[in-house]
Amino acid sequence: MVEAIPCSRIQIVEAVDDYQAAITLAAKPLLEEGFIETPYIQAMLDALETHGPYIVLADHFALPHARPSEAVKQTGLSLLLVREAVDVKTNPVHVFIVLAAKDDHAHIKVLGGLAEFLMEPQNIQDIIAASTRDDVHTLLKERWTLT
Amino acid sequence: MKILAVCGFGVGSSLILKMTITKALKELGLDAEVVNTDITDAKSYRADAIFTSPQFVSDLTGSVKATLYPINKYSDKEEVKQQLKTLFNQN
Numbered sequence: 001m002v003e004a005i006p007c008s009r010i011q012i013v014e015a016v017d018d019y020q021a022a023i024t025l026a027a028k029p030l031l032e033e034g035f036i037e038t039p040y041i042q043a044m045l046d047a048l049e050t051h052g053p054y055i056v057l058a059d060h061f062a063l064p065h066a067r068p069s070e071a072v073k074q075t076g077l078s079l080l081l082v083r084e085a086v087d088v089k090t091n092p093v094h095v096f097i098v099l100a101a102k103d104d105h106a107h108i109k110v111l112g113g114l115a116e117f118l119m120e121p122q123n124i125q126d127i128i129a130a131s132t133r134d135d136v137h138t139l140l141k142e143r144w145t146l147t
Numbered sequence: 148m149k150i151l152a153v154c155g156f157g158v159g160s161s162l163i164l165k166m167t168i169t170k171a172l173k174e175l176g177l178d179a180e181v182v183n184t185d186i187t188d189a190k191s192y193r194a195d196a197i198f199t200s201p202q203f204v205s206d207l208t209g210s211v212k213a214t215l216y217p218i219n220k221y222s223d224k225e226e227v228k229q230q231l232k233t234l235f236n237q238n
Contacts, residue, residue: 051155051186054200057163058222067156099159108162115166118222 004110004144005097009033009078010133019088020045023064026080026096033076036100040071044098053089058118060128062088065099075106081127081136094128113145148179150234151192151213153199154221157185164198164221171227177235196234198227 009029016022023044030036043066048055056062078098085092097114101107117123123143130136152168154161161183168181184192186203194213197204201217208215216230 047155052200052202054154054160054202054221056220057160058220061222063159063163065156065159068158101158104158107158111159111162112166115163115222116170118163119167119170119224 003141004113004146005077005079005137005140007133007137009076010081010136011079012081012130012133012136013083015084016082016086019048019062019086019093022080022082022086022088022093022096023048023098026064026078027098027100029078030076030098030100035072035074035076037071037073040066040069040100043067043069043071048089053091056088056091056093058124059121060085060092060094061118061124062091062093062096063099063114064096065101068101068103072100072102074100075102075110076100077110079136079140081130095124110146117144148196148235149194150179150181151189151194151197151199152181152183152221153186153189153197153203153207154183155186155203157183157188160221161185161199164218164227167222167224167227168198168231171224171231174224175228175231175235177231198230 044064047066080096152161152164165183197213198216204215204217
């Protein structure tokens with residue numbers, strides 16, 4: 001993986017109806033590029049209902065994902081920035097990164113970089129403040145270290 | 148000292164939490180083994196402490212010997228540090 005999230009998988013929108021709509025939209029580039037099939041989106045939504053909102057890993061940030069399954073064809077990530085905060089079970093979220101993991105291992109390196117990225121709260125603030133998806137893309141490339 | 152980081156599937160969030168715990172331990176100058184797993188395996192895993200979401204803390208209460216520490220935001224290093232301080236002061 002040369003970069004965590006290519007520009008084609010970054011979206012910015014003003015607002016969405018609810019967190020279900022946010023997660024579905026956030027996953028759209030992965031669906032269109034053939035990384036996932038539609039059941040994976042439902043699996044992510046079901047996981048949130050069953051297990052609660054622990055995917056809100058940091059303030060204003062969520063990592064929707066589900067277990068590796070047949071519905072994941074390739075490991076990848078996509079990002080959605082919503083200008084108006086989305087209520088994820090009482091947590092306001094602006095940045096959604098969908099994780100599709102094909103197996104238990106392929107994504108570990110990329111998540112290491114994400115863990116470091118998320119531990120610095122300013123990074124999420126800067127994504128929220130970005131004006132274009134190119135800005136988001138550049139920011140990720142500069143600060144999300146791939147090992 | 149063995150700490151278990153737990154989420155629903157053991158592939159994404161618990162891995163992030165494991166990395167936050169590892170970083171927090173290092174900054175506090177503490178040492179522990181950190182392993183991540185899913186909620187099902189957590190019940191049969193031998194560990195001294197389990198770090199997980201408040202909902203999973205409720206699910207695991209009564210079915211594990213390890214002490215449970217709720218973490219609201221898995222990437223919040225300060226929250227994790229507070230729980231680590233509690234854990235290490237009790238042992």
